[in-house]
Amino acid sequence: MELKRFDGMKKDELSMIEVAHAILEQKGDVMDFSELVEQIQKFLGTSAAKVKKNTPQFYTDLNIDGSFISLGDNRWGLRSWYPIDSIDEEVTHSTEEEAPRRKKRKKVSAFVPNVDDDVIDYNDDDPEDEDVVLVDDEGVVVDDESTEDLGEYKSDLTELGTDEDEEDELPDGIEGSLTLIDEDEEEDDFDSEDEINPI
Numbered sequence: 425m426e427l428k429r430f431d432g433m434k435k436d437e438l439s440m441i442e443v444a445h446a447i448l449e450q451k452g453d454v455m456d457f458s459e460l461v462e463q464i465q466k467f468l469g470t471s472a473a474k475v476k477k478n479t480p481q482f483y484t485d486l487n488i489d490g491s492f493i494s495l496g497d498n499r500w501g502l503r504s505w506y507p508i509d510s511i512d513e514e515v516t517h518s519t520e521e522e523a524p525r526r527k528k529r530k531k532v533s534a535f536v537p538n539v540d541d542d543v544i545d546y547n548d549d550d551p552e553d554e555d556v557v558l559v560d561d562e563g564v565v566v567d568d569e570s571t572e573d574l575g576e577y578k579s580d581l582t583e584l585g586t587d588e589d590e591e592d593e594l595p596d597g598i599e600g601s602l603t604l605i606d607e608d609e610e611e612d613d614f615d616s617e618d619e620i621n622p623i
Contacts, residue, residue, distance in 0.1 A: 440485070454495055
């Protein structure tokens with residue numbers, strides 16, 4: 425791709441943001457970010473490693489520079505193409521007019537090992553995992569597993585329940601000899617001690 429704007433200039437002195445502006449201006453249409461970066465790399469003739477290194481700064485510059493506008497889905501255009509009132513319309517209409525969603529491409533990175541085998545998919549619904557709610561005679565929610573275990577021992581548990589009631593009734597031992605003290609009496613006792621031993 426040749427950009428007339430930069431005729432006679434050294435390509436190594438141009439910034440990615442300047443080249444991006446010229447590419448979008450010459451093409452006259454919205455471009456995906458990845459396509460824009462690819463065109464910049466071709467024009468500047470730089471290595472993929474250098475472009476990859478500079479891409480985060482370039483993306484930041486695109487966001488900060490007022491002459492570019494993001495139109496959603498990582499598509500970029502020039503702000504001068506849109507009157508202020510139509511910017512919101514362009515962003516919303518472009519999402520509504522899209523064809524059915526295409527399958528997401530799996531991104532592969534040479535820096536991250538493939539760990540898909542160890543990943544648990546929590547969105548995978550299993551028909552056996554459907555929640556069944558059981559309610560016993562007393563209106564208490566009981567899960568399936570506990571009813572299987574309780575079947576044999578239910579009579580034993582009811583007998584244990586009656587024993588607990590008997591244990592709650594304590595003989596009148598130490599508890600019977602305890603006395604309750606009224607707070608007003610405590611304050612009176614405390615005041616009388618202060619009068620005896622003034623400091």
